[in-house]
Structure formats: structure tokens, C-alpha cells
Amino acid sequence: MIHKRVLLVGSTLGTATSGLLYLASYLRRSGIEAYCQLNDTNSNKALLKNNIERLLSRIDPSLVGVSIKWFPHLARGLEICKIIKELSPDTKIVLGGNTASYYWEKLIAYPDIDYIILGDGEEPLLNLCKTGSSLSNLVDTDSKNGNISYIENEKSTDVYLSHLNEIFVDDDDIKRCNNIFVYTGKRCSSNCFYCGGCATAMNMAFGSSRPFFRDTNIVRNDLNEVQAYTQKILFDFDFEPGNMLQVDYFDEIFSDQFKQLSAYFYFWKLPKPATIDFLAQKLSNITISIDLASLSESHRMSLQATPDLGVKPQPKDEEIIELFELVENHTNVTLDVNTILGLPMVTMQNLNENRDFVEKLSNYKSLGEIQWGRLHAQPGAPILERCEKYDMKLLARSFDDFLKFSRFNLDMDEYPDWRHLRYPYILYKDSKLFAATLMNYQEINDILNKRTLEKNHEALHT
Numbered sequence: 001m002i003h004k005r006v007l008l009v010g011s012t013l014g015t016a017t018s019g020l021l022y023l024a025s026y027l028r029r030s031g032i033e034a035y036c037q038l039n040d041t042n043s044n045k046a047l048l049k050n051n052i053e054r055l056l057s058r059i060d061p062s063l064v065g066v067s068i069k070w071f072p073h074l075a076r077g078l079e080i081c082k083i084i085k086e087l088s089p090d091t092k093i094v095l096g097g098n099t100a101s102y103y104w105e106k107l108i109a110y111p112d113i114d115y116i117i118l119g120d121g122e123e124p125l126l127n128l129c130k131t132g133s134s135l136s137n138l139v140d141t142d143s144k145n146g147n148i149s150y151i152e153n154e155k156s157t158d159v160y161l162s163h164l165n166e167i168f169v170d171d172d173d174i175k176r177c178n179n180i181f182v183y184t185g186k187r188c189s190s191n192c193f194y195c196g197g198c199a200t201a202m203n204m205a206f207g208s209s210r211p212f213f214r215d216t217n218i219v220r221n222d223l224n225e226v227q228a229y230t231q232k233i234l235f236d237f238d239f240e241p242g243n244m245l246q247v248d249y250f251d252e253i254f255s256d257q258f259k260q261l262s263a264y265f266y267f268w269k270l271p272k273p274a275t276i277d278f279l280a281q282k283l284s285n286i287t288i289s290i291d292l293a294s295l296s297e298s299h300r301m302s303l304q305a306t307p308d309l310g311v312k313p314q315p316k317d318e319e320i321i322e323l324f325e326l327v328e329n330h331t332n333v334t335l336d337v338n339t340i341l342g343l344p345m346v347t348m349q350n351l352n353e354n355r356d357f358v359e360k361l362s363n364y365k366s367l368g369e370i371q372w373g374r375l376h377a378q379p380g381a382p383i384l385e386r387c388e389k390y391d392m393k394l395l396a397r398s399f400d401d402f403l404k405f406s407r408f409n410l411d412m413d414e415y416p417d418w419r420h421l422r423y424p425y426i427l428y429k430d431s432k433l434f435a436a437t438l439m440n441y442q443e444i445n446d447i448l449n450k451r452t453l454e455k456n457h458e459a460l461h462t
């Protein structure tokens, strides 16, 4: 064994990807003393350095894995590598995660980085620990090409959570999470133009975009593992898992033993009514986030009807309202709406419709939050090549541009939380449209703030 003691850390402030837990579990089952830090609360450079010093002296790893999954944390990930090498020059560093895989050719040139795992990490990381290399999914400083032949799929039943009582550097680490993400499947075959997790990007970074769903027995095993540590589970969900009905898939996972758990579901498409009824019975509380390309139905339909934008199927207002009507009957179900503002092809009429639709949804007591982000560039997102056509300008296209934006985050006195990260926006060239959308955000915020105030007032007087 070349690397017997391994430390895995994220590059994010706050909770890292739960992929670290799956990796550490996998290594432990093969006899490697793998540790991870899931929550990183070090919000400035001095704290970051002190913490890395503490982790290195506590674990004394010969290999540290640094996950750079999301590009806004690229500079922080590189800073972590630099600190590790300054403090412990002989410790090897391996990067992994979507952004690291996507930009491996740029990142392997950094003197602090010894290896990069491309795509799925379990088997190549184990090979690296056992032999110091891997025939697939691993590049080092001499590599000219990246070969990805280890691709997890529905048969990968050896990837699951275990050893949670042994893998954390700090005993209370996992308890600092409000929730834990348990994965039910991976990848997406759609190509929504704004998404860095689209099929095109996944093919480049992971060697495949074919979606798969995990065996329900191992998902249930993961739930058993985590329920000792958290009461709230996160799920990311496409609408139909392979050939099974969605509700049947859930039926195999959620037995009565999970009745005390609450769950947050990021549904990519509207869930079926039967699914909601089922989940409401099986879990103590659920929040379902529905993902809309726009709050305006006509805008959604025009985006969907434009083939080169590749937007996944969008629901009509009527279908969304039916869902809210159904959920009103369940006291333990909340519906959040996630959307993106500033997408191409918007009209002034669409902006009015945005506002009207939010007014309508505000009347439902089951509405939780309406969350949005502004359209921004992401590595591998198809819009990077198309924004000129839609009269929009990009603030980032290349590795160097994304790195620059991630440095803005790193160089702030206090590293921003996810709501305040700096992103490279994609902006309308038409200044009137840009101003009108800003005004629209403000109007929608005002509606939502008024609703929150009324709810608080009601709560105080009942």
C-alpha cells in the first residue's frame, strides 16, 4: 500500500459534496484509513491555513484529496493545495470533482498538484492509494491524455456509505450539517443551455452522460447509515428512474422505519401526484423544489420551442397550479420554486407575467420559497458558445475567466456564503431590457417580502 492514511477535503466554505463521504467509505472498506472533513467553517485565509495545519498534524496523511466540484471555489481549492504543500511538501495532492475534471489540462500544470481524478473517483482513488497510479481516470504531471474508462452505473453496488463513525476528523463534523445529500442516481441526458451539469459537459468530465438510478437496496442502506446523524435528507431527482414508475422506486426505498425523517427533493420536472401523496405518508415533512426555466409560461414555452437552447420539458401554469392545489391537502408538504432570471428571449410582457404568477402562487399556504439565481456562465454550459446569437454578453468563458471570478470570492475579507458568491453573469446587451429585469426582480422580491411579513404577523396572532 502506497498511501495508507488519506485525508479528503472540499474547497467550499460550509458543507462539501457528500461525494467525499462515499469516497472515504469506499477506501475504508479496502483497509485504507480515510478521513474526511465535510464542513469547512474557515471563512478567511488565516483560519483556512490554521485549520489545514491542524488537519495535517492530526491525521498525518501521505495523500490529500481536494474536491473542486463547483467553479466559484476554484481559487479556494488551489489555495488549499498551496497551503498543504507549504506545510508538508512530501504530501501528495490529488484533485477531483466536476471542475477539476473539466479543466484537468490547466490544473495539472500547477506545481502543487500531483494528480487529478477524472470523473467518478472511487476505483481510481483506491488504485492510487494501493499502487501510486491508476490505469484509468487518473492523470499526473507527465500525462498528455486523460483516459476515462471507470464509469459508475446502476451495477456499481460497491459505492455506498459505511464507516461514518470512523471517517470524520472531528466527531461533530457531520452534525454541523443541517441535512445530508443521499444520491439516488447520477448524470443527465438533457442539454439545458445554462447548465454546467448538462450532457455535453458530463461527457467531457465524466466520460458519459447516460443517467442511471441506483439500486434501491443500497439507497436504503445509505439512509440507514445517515439517519443516526441527521433528520433531514436531500435528494436530487429526475422524473422517471429507468423503466420503473417514480412512485414504485420510492416505495422500494421508504419503509416505515424512515417515518421520522424529513426530506428535501430537488425535482427536475414536476413530480407525479401519486408520488407526492406517497411521500407525504412515508416521511414526516417534505419540501419539493420544482425547477422552472422562467416564471412566465409563455417565456418557458418559447425557450422550450427553441431547439438550440435544449431546455428540458417545461410545465404549463395549469399543471403547476394543479400541483399546488394537491399539496394544499397535505399539511406536511411545502413547495419551493427554483428559477433563473435573465434568460434569453424574454419580453416585457413576460416580465409582467413573472410578477402575476408570483402573485398567484403567493396565495397558496404550501408555497415555501421562490429562489432564483441570475443567469451566469458555468464551465461546459452550452450558452457559452451561443450568447452572441441571443444578444447577450458573457463575463466568463475560459478557465482564466472562471479562475478570476473565483479569486474575487477568495480575496474577500470573509469568504462569502453560497447566497453571496460572485458569479460571472451573462447580461443582455439591451440596456432597457437589463433595467426592466432588475426592476422586475425588485417587484417580485417586494411581493415575497410582503407575504413573509403577513405570515409572520398571522403566526404571532394565532
Ligand code: SF4
Pocket: 188, 189, 190, 191, 192, 195, 196, 197, 198, 199, 268, 312
Ligand atoms: S438543468 Fe437541464 S441539463 Fe442541467 S441537470 Fe437539470 S435537466 Fe439536466
